[in-house]
Amino acid sequence: MTVLKAALLLFVLFYIVPLGISAALYKARSAGTDWRAADRSSAGLLPPASRNPGAVVRVYAAPTVRWRGIFAVHCWIVFKPEGAASYTRYDYTAWGDPIRMNGFAPDGRWFGQVPETVFAADGPSAAAMIPPIQKAVAEYAWSNQGDYRAWPGPNSNTFVAAIMEAVPAIGLTLPPNALGKDYPHDGRWLRPTPSRTGFRLSLGGYAGLTLAWVEGIEVNILGAVAGLDLRRPAIKLPGLGRIGMRGPEGTGNPPLPAEAG
Known part of the structure:
Protein backbone atom coordinates (compact mmCIF):
# COMPACT_ATOMS: atom_id res chain seq x y z
CA MET A 1 0.00 0.00 0.00
CA THR A 2 2.89 2.35 0.75
CA VAL A 3 4.24 1.90 -2.78
CA LEU A 4 0.76 2.40 -4.22
CA LYS A 5 0.24 5.59 -2.21
CA ALA A 6 3.62 6.92 -3.28
CA ALA A 7 2.82 6.19 -6.94
CA LEU A 8 -0.56 7.90 -6.61
CA LEU A 9 1.05 10.95 -4.97
CA LEU A 10 3.62 11.22 -7.76
CA PHE A 11 0.88 10.92 -10.37
CA VAL A 12 -1.09 13.73 -8.74
CA LEU A 13 1.99 15.97 -8.39
CA PHE A 14 3.45 15.39 -11.85
CA TYR A 15 0.29 14.92 -13.93
CA ILE A 16 -2.94 16.12 -12.30
CA VAL A 17 -1.62 19.34 -10.72
CA PRO A 18 0.26 20.57 -13.85
CA LEU A 19 -2.77 19.91 -16.04
CA GLY A 20 -4.97 21.78 -13.56
CA ILE A 21 -2.63 24.78 -13.69
CA SER A 22 -2.56 24.58 -17.49
CA ALA A 23 -6.36 24.56 -17.56
CA ALA A 24 -6.48 27.70 -15.40
CA LEU A 25 -3.97 29.43 -17.66
CA TYR A 26 -5.96 28.42 -20.73
CA LYS A 27 -9.14 29.91 -19.26
CA ALA A 28 -7.39 33.18 -18.49
CA ARG A 29 -5.74 33.31 -21.91
CA SER A 30 -8.88 32.49 -23.87
CA ALA A 31 -11.47 34.59 -22.06
CA GLY A 32 -13.69 36.35 -24.59
CA THR A 33 -11.82 35.09 -27.68
CA ASP A 34 -13.30 33.52 -30.80
CA TRP A 35 -10.90 30.94 -32.19
CA ARG A 36 -12.53 31.08 -35.64
CA ALA A 37 -11.61 34.74 -36.01
CA ALA A 38 -8.27 34.45 -34.22
CA ASP A 39 -5.19 36.05 -35.74
CA ARG A 40 -3.08 33.76 -37.95
CA SER A 41 -0.79 36.44 -39.38
CA SER A 42 3.02 36.44 -39.16
CA ALA A 43 4.37 36.79 -35.64
CA GLY A 44 7.48 38.51 -37.02
CA LEU A 45 9.85 35.68 -36.11
CA LEU A 46 11.27 35.45 -39.64
CA PRO A 47 12.42 38.27 -41.91
CA PRO A 48 10.99 38.35 -45.44
CA ALA A 49 12.66 35.69 -47.58
CA SER A 50 13.85 38.40 -49.98
CA ARG A 51 15.96 39.89 -47.17
CA ASN A 52 17.23 36.54 -45.92
CA PRO A 53 19.21 34.90 -48.75
CA GLY A 54 20.77 32.09 -46.72
CA ALA A 55 19.28 28.67 -46.02
CA VAL A 56 16.89 28.43 -43.06
CA VAL A 57 15.35 25.62 -41.00
CA ARG A 58 12.89 26.25 -38.17
CA VAL A 59 10.65 24.14 -35.96
CA TYR A 60 7.84 26.03 -34.23
CA ALA A 61 5.30 25.10 -31.58
CA ALA A 62 2.18 26.88 -30.32
CA PRO A 63 -0.79 25.85 -28.13
CA THR A 64 -3.37 23.88 -30.07
CA VAL A 65 -6.83 25.24 -30.83
CA ARG A 66 -9.50 25.64 -28.13
CA TRP A 67 -9.50 23.40 -25.04
CA ARG A 68 -6.89 21.07 -26.52
CA GLY A 69 -4.38 23.81 -25.79
CA ILE A 70 -4.60 22.75 -22.15
CA PHE A 71 -2.84 19.52 -23.01
CA ALA A 72 -0.79 20.06 -26.13
CA VAL A 73 1.06 22.26 -28.58
CA HIS A 74 0.92 22.03 -32.37
CA CYS A 75 4.33 21.80 -34.07
CA TRP A 76 5.33 22.53 -37.66
CA ILE A 77 8.49 22.79 -39.73
CA VAL A 78 9.70 25.60 -42.00
CA PHE A 79 12.67 25.69 -44.36
CA LYS A 80 14.14 27.79 -47.16
CA PRO A 81 17.01 26.73 -49.42
CA GLU A 82 19.74 29.27 -50.07
CA GLY A 83 18.54 31.90 -52.51
CA ALA A 84 14.91 30.73 -52.48
CA ALA A 85 12.29 33.43 -52.93
CA SER A 86 9.98 32.08 -50.21
CA TYR A 87 9.79 29.86 -47.17
CA THR A 88 8.16 26.43 -47.25
CA ARG A 89 5.99 25.41 -44.30
CA TYR A 90 4.70 21.91 -43.59
CA ASP A 91 1.93 21.10 -41.11
CA TYR A 92 0.07 17.86 -40.48
CA THR A 93 -3.62 18.62 -39.99
CA ALA A 94 -6.98 16.95 -39.44
CA TRP A 95 -8.66 18.33 -42.56
CA GLY A 96 -8.09 17.40 -46.20
CA ASP A 97 -4.82 15.73 -47.11
CA PRO A 98 -3.05 15.68 -43.75
CA ILE A 99 0.30 16.95 -45.04
CA ARG A 100 -0.40 20.61 -45.73
CA MET A 101 2.19 22.77 -47.52
CA ASN A 102 2.09 26.54 -47.09
CA GLY A 103 -1.40 26.57 -45.64
CA PHE A 104 -0.39 29.30 -43.19
CA ALA A 105 2.25 32.00 -42.81
CA PRO A 106 5.65 30.37 -42.07
CA ASP A 107 5.88 32.01 -38.63
CA GLY A 108 2.17 32.65 -38.27
CA ARG A 109 0.27 32.79 -35.02
CA TRP A 110 -1.56 29.53 -34.41
CA PHE A 111 -5.15 30.75 -33.99
CA GLY A 112 -3.96 33.76 -32.03
CA GLN A 113 -1.10 32.12 -30.15
CA VAL A 114 2.45 33.31 -30.86
CA PRO A 115 4.67 30.32 -31.69
CA GLU A 116 7.80 29.40 -29.80
CA THR A 117 10.97 28.56 -31.70
CA VAL A 118 11.85 24.96 -30.89
CA PHE A 119 14.80 24.73 -33.27
CA ALA A 120 16.69 27.14 -35.53
CA ALA A 121 19.47 26.59 -38.05
CA ASP A 122 20.83 28.96 -40.68
CA GLY A 123 23.42 28.95 -43.41
CA PRO A 124 25.38 25.84 -44.43
CA SER A 125 24.14 23.71 -41.53
CA ALA A 126 20.53 24.43 -42.51
CA ALA A 127 21.27 23.80 -46.20
CA ALA A 128 22.59 20.32 -45.34
CA MET A 129 19.37 19.50 -43.46
CA ILE A 130 16.92 20.48 -46.20
CA PRO A 131 17.33 17.51 -48.62
CA PRO A 132 16.72 14.87 -45.91
CA ILE A 133 13.78 16.93 -44.62
CA GLN A 134 12.23 16.97 -48.10
CA LYS A 135 12.86 13.23 -48.49
CA ALA A 136 11.29 12.46 -45.10
CA VAL A 137 8.20 14.53 -45.94
CA ALA A 138 7.80 12.74 -49.29
CA GLU A 139 8.17 9.30 -47.68
CA TYR A 140 6.05 9.88 -44.56
CA ALA A 141 3.88 6.81 -44.07
CA TRP A 142 0.71 8.50 -42.75
CA SER A 143 0.06 10.81 -45.71
CA ASN A 144 -3.45 9.77 -46.82
CA GLN A 145 -6.83 11.26 -45.95
CA GLY A 146 -8.14 9.69 -42.76
CA ASP A 147 -4.68 8.91 -41.36
CA TYR A 148 -4.70 11.82 -38.91
CA ARG A 149 -5.68 11.02 -35.30
CA ALA A 150 -5.50 13.71 -32.66
CA TRP A 151 -4.75 11.13 -29.96
CA PRO A 152 -2.55 9.20 -29.47
CA GLY A 153 -1.36 9.82 -33.05
CA PRO A 154 -0.35 10.09 -35.77
CA ASN A 155 -0.94 13.82 -35.45
CA SER A 156 0.96 17.04 -36.19
CA ASN A 157 3.61 16.30 -33.59
CA THR A 158 4.09 12.72 -34.78
CA PHE A 159 4.81 14.12 -38.25
CA VAL A 160 7.39 16.67 -37.06
CA ALA A 161 9.03 14.12 -34.74
CA PRO A 176 7.04 17.47 -23.57
CA ASN A 177 3.55 18.86 -24.27
CA ALA A 178 3.86 17.99 -27.98
CA LEU A 179 1.24 15.28 -27.53
CA GLY A 180 1.75 12.54 -30.12
CA LYS A 181 5.51 12.98 -30.51
CA ASP A 182 6.07 9.50 -29.04
CA TYR A 183 3.63 7.71 -31.36
CA PRO A 184 5.52 4.91 -33.19
CA HIS A 185 5.07 6.31 -36.70
CA ASP A 186 6.86 3.37 -38.33
CA GLY A 187 5.42 0.66 -36.09
CA ARG A 188 8.54 0.17 -33.96
CA TRP A 189 7.71 0.34 -30.28
CA LEU A 190 11.37 0.21 -29.17
CA ARG A 191 13.61 2.58 -31.06
CA PRO A 192 16.55 4.98 -30.74
CA THR A 193 15.43 8.50 -29.87
CA PRO A 194 15.52 11.13 -32.67
CA SER A 195 18.80 12.49 -31.26
CA ARG A 196 20.35 8.98 -31.36
CA THR A 197 21.50 9.49 -27.75
CA GLY A 198 19.22 6.92 -26.09
CA PHE A 199 16.16 4.75 -26.49
CA ARG A 200 12.40 5.12 -26.35
CA LEU A 201 9.79 2.49 -25.55
CA SER A 202 6.32 3.50 -26.78
CA LEU A 203 3.25 1.31 -26.24
CA GLY A 204 1.33 2.57 -29.23
CA GLY A 205 1.61 6.15 -28.00
CA TYR A 206 -0.61 5.40 -25.00
CA ALA A 207 2.31 4.91 -22.62
CA GLY A 208 6.06 4.84 -22.81
CA LEU A 209 9.48 5.54 -21.38
CA THR A 210 12.37 7.55 -22.83
CA LEU A 211 15.95 7.41 -21.54
CA ALA A 212 18.41 9.54 -23.50
CA TRP A 213 21.04 12.24 -23.08
CA VAL A 214 19.27 14.84 -25.24
CA GLU A 215 15.66 13.83 -24.58
CA GLY A 216 16.31 13.16 -20.90
CA ILE A 217 14.03 10.96 -18.80
CA GLU A 218 10.40 11.04 -19.94
CA VAL A 219 7.44 8.99 -18.72
CA ASN A 220 4.43 8.94 -21.05
CA ILE A 221 1.03 8.18 -19.52
CA LEU A 222 -1.87 8.38 -22.01
CA GLY A 223 0.24 10.74 -24.12
CA ALA A 224 1.01 13.17 -21.28
CA VAL A 225 4.74 13.41 -20.61
CA ALA A 226 6.54 14.16 -17.36
CA GLY A 227 10.26 13.91 -16.89
CA LEU A 228 13.64 15.41 -16.16
CA ASP A 229 16.45 16.87 -18.23
CA LEU A 230 19.76 16.22 -16.51
CA ARG A 231 21.96 17.71 -19.22
CA ARG A 232 20.37 21.14 -18.87
CA PRO A 233 18.58 20.85 -15.52
CA ALA A 234 14.83 21.18 -15.99
CA ILE A 235 11.58 19.47 -15.20
CA LYS A 236 9.08 18.48 -17.90
CA LEU A 237 5.40 18.61 -17.04
CA PRO A 238 2.16 17.77 -18.89
CA GLY A 239 0.42 20.86 -20.24
CA LEU A 240 3.05 23.26 -18.87
CA GLY A 241 5.98 21.97 -20.89
CA ARG A 242 9.56 22.52 -19.79
CA ILE A 243 10.51 24.49 -16.66
CA GLY A 244 14.21 25.16 -16.05
CA MET A 245 17.31 25.95 -18.07
CA ARG A 246 16.51 26.86 -21.64
CA GLY A 247 18.56 26.15 -24.72
CA PRO A 248 19.45 28.69 -27.40
CA GLU A 249 16.42 27.73 -29.50
CA GLY A 250 13.92 28.60 -26.78
CA THR A 251 12.88 25.22 -25.36
CA GLY A 252 15.99 23.91 -23.67
CA ASN A 253 17.09 22.04 -26.77
CA PRO A 254 20.67 23.10 -27.53
CA PRO A 255 22.08 21.53 -30.70
CA LEU A 256 24.52 18.69 -30.36
CA PRO A 257 28.18 19.77 -30.20
CA ALA A 258 28.73 19.10 -33.91
CA GLU A 259 25.98 21.59 -34.73
CA ALA A 260 26.84 24.31 -32.25
CA GLY A 261 27.16 27.83 -33.57
Whole structure:
Protein backbone atom coordinates (compact mmCIF):
# COMPACT_ATOMS: atom_id res chain seq x y z
CA MET A 1 0.00 0.00 0.00
CA THR A 2 2.89 2.35 0.75
CA VAL A 3 4.24 1.90 -2.78
CA LEU A 4 0.76 2.40 -4.22
CA LYS A 5 0.24 5.59 -2.21
CA ALA A 6 3.62 6.92 -3.28
CA ALA A 7 2.82 6.19 -6.94
CA LEU A 8 -0.56 7.90 -6.61
CA LEU A 9 1.05 10.95 -4.97
CA LEU A 10 3.62 11.22 -7.76
CA PHE A 11 0.88 10.92 -10.37
CA VAL A 12 -1.09 13.73 -8.74
CA LEU A 13 1.99 15.97 -8.39
CA PHE A 14 3.45 15.39 -11.85
CA TYR A 15 0.29 14.92 -13.93
CA ILE A 16 -2.94 16.12 -12.30
CA VAL A 17 -1.62 19.34 -10.72
CA PRO A 18 0.26 20.57 -13.85
CA LEU A 19 -2.77 19.91 -16.04
CA GLY A 20 -4.97 21.78 -13.56
CA ILE A 21 -2.63 24.78 -13.69
CA SER A 22 -2.56 24.58 -17.49
CA ALA A 23 -6.36 24.56 -17.56
CA ALA A 24 -6.48 27.70 -15.40
CA LEU A 25 -3.97 29.43 -17.66
CA TYR A 26 -5.96 28.42 -20.73
CA LYS A 27 -9.14 29.91 -19.26
CA ALA A 28 -7.39 33.18 -18.49
CA ARG A 29 -5.74 33.31 -21.91
CA SER A 30 -8.88 32.49 -23.87
CA ALA A 31 -11.47 34.59 -22.06
CA GLY A 32 -13.69 36.35 -24.59
CA THR A 33 -11.82 35.09 -27.68
CA ASP A 34 -13.30 33.52 -30.80
CA TRP A 35 -10.90 30.94 -32.19
CA ARG A 36 -12.53 31.08 -35.64
CA ALA A 37 -11.61 34.74 -36.01
CA ALA A 38 -8.27 34.45 -34.22
CA ASP A 39 -5.19 36.05 -35.74
CA ARG A 40 -3.08 33.76 -37.95
CA SER A 41 -0.79 36.44 -39.38
CA SER A 42 3.02 36.44 -39.16
CA ALA A 43 4.37 36.79 -35.64
CA GLY A 44 7.48 38.51 -37.02
CA LEU A 45 9.85 35.68 -36.11
CA LEU A 46 11.27 35.45 -39.64
CA PRO A 47 12.42 38.27 -41.91
CA PRO A 48 10.99 38.35 -45.44
CA ALA A 49 12.66 35.69 -47.58
CA SER A 50 13.85 38.40 -49.98
CA ARG A 51 15.96 39.89 -47.17
CA ASN A 52 17.23 36.54 -45.92
CA PRO A 53 19.21 34.90 -48.75
CA GLY A 54 20.77 32.09 -46.72
CA ALA A 55 19.28 28.67 -46.02
CA VAL A 56 16.89 28.43 -43.06
CA VAL A 57 15.35 25.62 -41.00
CA ARG A 58 12.89 26.25 -38.17
CA VAL A 59 10.65 24.14 -35.96
CA TYR A 60 7.84 26.03 -34.23
CA ALA A 61 5.30 25.10 -31.58
CA ALA A 62 2.18 26.88 -30.32
CA PRO A 63 -0.79 25.85 -28.13
CA THR A 64 -3.37 23.88 -30.07
CA VAL A 65 -6.83 25.24 -30.83
CA ARG A 66 -9.50 25.64 -28.13
CA TRP A 67 -9.50 23.40 -25.04
CA ARG A 68 -6.89 21.07 -26.52
CA GLY A 69 -4.38 23.81 -25.79
CA ILE A 70 -4.60 22.75 -22.15
CA PHE A 71 -2.84 19.52 -23.01
CA ALA A 72 -0.79 20.06 -26.13
CA VAL A 73 1.06 22.26 -28.58
CA HIS A 74 0.92 22.03 -32.37
CA CYS A 75 4.33 21.80 -34.07
CA TRP A 76 5.33 22.53 -37.66
CA ILE A 77 8.49 22.79 -39.73
CA VAL A 78 9.70 25.60 -42.00
CA PHE A 79 12.67 25.69 -44.36
CA LYS A 80 14.14 27.79 -47.16
CA PRO A 81 17.01 26.73 -49.42
CA GLU A 82 19.74 29.27 -50.07
CA GLY A 83 18.54 31.90 -52.51
CA ALA A 84 14.91 30.73 -52.48
CA ALA A 85 12.29 33.43 -52.93
CA SER A 86 9.98 32.08 -50.21
CA TYR A 87 9.79 29.86 -47.17
CA THR A 88 8.16 26.43 -47.25
CA ARG A 89 5.99 25.41 -44.30
CA TYR A 90 4.70 21.91 -43.59
CA ASP A 91 1.93 21.10 -41.11
CA TYR A 92 0.07 17.86 -40.48
CA THR A 93 -3.62 18.62 -39.99
CA ALA A 94 -6.98 16.95 -39.44
CA TRP A 95 -8.66 18.33 -42.56
CA GLY A 96 -8.09 17.40 -46.20
CA ASP A 97 -4.82 15.73 -47.11
CA PRO A 98 -3.05 15.68 -43.75
CA ILE A 99 0.30 16.95 -45.04
CA ARG A 100 -0.40 20.61 -45.73
CA MET A 101 2.19 22.77 -47.52
CA ASN A 102 2.09 26.54 -47.09
CA GLY A 103 -1.40 26.57 -45.64
CA PHE A 104 -0.39 29.30 -43.19
CA ALA A 105 2.25 32.00 -42.81
CA PRO A 106 5.65 30.37 -42.07
CA ASP A 107 5.88 32.01 -38.63
CA GLY A 108 2.17 32.65 -38.27
CA ARG A 109 0.27 32.79 -35.02
CA TRP A 110 -1.56 29.53 -34.41
CA PHE A 111 -5.15 30.75 -33.99
CA GLY A 112 -3.96 33.76 -32.03
CA GLN A 113 -1.10 32.12 -30.15
CA VAL A 114 2.45 33.31 -30.86
CA PRO A 115 4.67 30.32 -31.69
CA GLU A 116 7.80 29.40 -29.80
CA THR A 117 10.97 28.56 -31.70
CA VAL A 118 11.85 24.96 -30.89
CA PHE A 119 14.80 24.73 -33.27
CA ALA A 120 16.69 27.14 -35.53
CA ALA A 121 19.47 26.59 -38.05
CA ASP A 122 20.83 28.96 -40.68
CA GLY A 123 23.42 28.95 -43.41
CA PRO A 124 25.38 25.84 -44.43
CA SER A 125 24.14 23.71 -41.53
CA ALA A 126 20.53 24.43 -42.51
CA ALA A 127 21.27 23.80 -46.20
CA ALA A 128 22.59 20.32 -45.34
CA MET A 129 19.37 19.50 -43.46
CA ILE A 130 16.92 20.48 -46.20
CA PRO A 131 17.33 17.51 -48.62
CA PRO A 132 16.72 14.87 -45.91
CA ILE A 133 13.78 16.93 -44.62
CA GLN A 134 12.23 16.97 -48.10
CA LYS A 135 12.86 13.23 -48.49
CA ALA A 136 11.29 12.46 -45.10
CA VAL A 137 8.20 14.53 -45.94
CA ALA A 138 7.80 12.74 -49.29
CA GLU A 139 8.17 9.30 -47.68
CA TYR A 140 6.05 9.88 -44.56
CA ALA A 141 3.88 6.81 -44.07
CA TRP A 142 0.71 8.50 -42.75
CA SER A 143 0.06 10.81 -45.71
CA ASN A 144 -3.45 9.77 -46.82
CA GLN A 145 -6.83 11.26 -45.95
CA GLY A 146 -8.14 9.69 -42.76
CA ASP A 147 -4.68 8.91 -41.36
CA TYR A 148 -4.70 11.82 -38.91
CA ARG A 149 -5.68 11.02 -35.30
CA ALA A 150 -5.50 13.71 -32.66
CA TRP A 151 -4.75 11.13 -29.96
CA PRO A 152 -2.55 9.20 -29.47
CA GLY A 153 -1.36 9.82 -33.05
CA PRO A 154 -0.35 10.09 -35.77
CA ASN A 155 -0.94 13.82 -35.45
CA SER A 156 0.96 17.04 -36.19
CA ASN A 157 3.61 16.30 -33.59
CA THR A 158 4.09 12.72 -34.78
CA PHE A 159 4.81 14.12 -38.25
CA VAL A 160 7.39 16.67 -37.06
CA ALA A 161 9.03 14.12 -34.74
CA ALA A 162 9.37 11.71 -37.68
CA ILE A 163 10.96 14.41 -39.84
CA MET A 164 13.43 15.29 -37.08
CA GLU A 165 14.25 11.62 -36.60
CA ALA A 166 15.21 11.44 -40.28
CA VAL A 167 17.64 14.36 -39.81
CA PRO A 168 19.96 13.41 -36.92
CA ALA A 169 21.85 16.71 -37.25
CA ILE A 170 18.83 18.49 -35.72
CA GLY A 171 19.66 16.71 -32.48
CA LEU A 172 16.75 17.79 -30.29
CA THR A 173 13.43 16.71 -28.87
CA LEU A 174 10.03 18.32 -29.20
CA PRO A 175 8.53 19.93 -26.08
CA PRO A 176 7.04 17.47 -23.57
CA ASN A 177 3.55 18.86 -24.27
CA ALA A 178 3.86 17.99 -27.98
CA LEU A 179 1.24 15.28 -27.53
CA GLY A 180 1.75 12.54 -30.12
CA LYS A 181 5.51 12.98 -30.51
CA ASP A 182 6.07 9.50 -29.04
CA TYR A 183 3.63 7.71 -31.36
CA PRO A 184 5.52 4.91 -33.19
CA HIS A 185 5.07 6.31 -36.70
CA ASP A 186 6.86 3.37 -38.33
CA GLY A 187 5.42 0.66 -36.09
CA ARG A 188 8.54 0.17 -33.96
CA TRP A 189 7.71 0.34 -30.28
CA LEU A 190 11.37 0.21 -29.17
CA ARG A 191 13.61 2.58 -31.06
CA PRO A 192 16.55 4.98 -30.74
CA THR A 193 15.43 8.50 -29.87
CA PRO A 194 15.52 11.13 -32.67
CA SER A 195 18.80 12.49 -31.26
CA ARG A 196 20.35 8.98 -31.36
CA THR A 197 21.50 9.49 -27.75
CA GLY A 198 19.22 6.92 -26.09
CA PHE A 199 16.16 4.75 -26.49
CA ARG A 200 12.40 5.12 -26.35
CA LEU A 201 9.79 2.49 -25.55
CA SER A 202 6.32 3.50 -26.78
CA LEU A 203 3.25 1.31 -26.24
CA GLY A 204 1.33 2.57 -29.23
CA GLY A 205 1.61 6.15 -28.00
CA TYR A 206 -0.61 5.40 -25.00
CA ALA A 207 2.31 4.91 -22.62
CA GLY A 208 6.06 4.84 -22.81
CA LEU A 209 9.48 5.54 -21.38
CA THR A 210 12.37 7.55 -22.83
CA LEU A 211 15.95 7.41 -21.54
CA ALA A 212 18.41 9.54 -23.50
CA TRP A 213 21.04 12.24 -23.08
CA VAL A 214 19.27 14.84 -25.24
CA GLU A 215 15.66 13.83 -24.58
CA GLY A 216 16.31 13.16 -20.90
CA ILE A 217 14.03 10.96 -18.80
CA GLU A 218 10.40 11.04 -19.94
CA VAL A 219 7.44 8.99 -18.72
CA ASN A 220 4.43 8.94 -21.05
CA ILE A 221 1.03 8.18 -19.52
CA LEU A 222 -1.87 8.38 -22.01
CA GLY A 223 0.24 10.74 -24.12
CA ALA A 224 1.01 13.17 -21.28
CA VAL A 225 4.74 13.41 -20.61
CA ALA A 226 6.54 14.16 -17.36
CA GLY A 227 10.26 13.91 -16.89
CA LEU A 228 13.64 15.41 -16.16
CA ASP A 229 16.45 16.87 -18.23
CA LEU A 230 19.76 16.22 -16.51
CA ARG A 231 21.96 17.71 -19.22
CA ARG A 232 20.37 21.14 -18.87
CA PRO A 233 18.58 20.85 -15.52
CA ALA A 234 14.83 21.18 -15.99
CA ILE A 235 11.58 19.47 -15.20
CA LYS A 236 9.08 18.48 -17.90
CA LEU A 237 5.40 18.61 -17.04
CA PRO A 238 2.16 17.77 -18.89
CA GLY A 239 0.42 20.86 -20.24
CA LEU A 240 3.05 23.26 -18.87
CA GLY A 241 5.98 21.97 -20.89
CA ARG A 242 9.56 22.52 -19.79
CA ILE A 243 10.51 24.49 -16.66
CA GLY A 244 14.21 25.16 -16.05
CA MET A 245 17.31 25.95 -18.07
CA ARG A 246 16.51 26.86 -21.64
CA GLY A 247 18.56 26.15 -24.72
CA PRO A 248 19.45 28.69 -27.40
CA GLU A 249 16.42 27.73 -29.50
CA GLY A 250 13.92 28.60 -26.78
CA THR A 251 12.88 25.22 -25.36
CA GLY A 252 15.99 23.91 -23.67
CA ASN A 253 17.09 22.04 -26.77
CA PRO A 254 20.67 23.10 -27.53
CA PRO A 255 22.08 21.53 -30.70
CA LEU A 256 24.52 18.69 -30.36
CA PRO A 257 28.18 19.77 -30.20
CA ALA A 258 28.73 19.10 -33.91
CA GLU A 259 25.98 21.59 -34.73
CA ALA A 260 26.84 24.31 -32.25
CA GLY A 261 27.16 27.83 -33.57
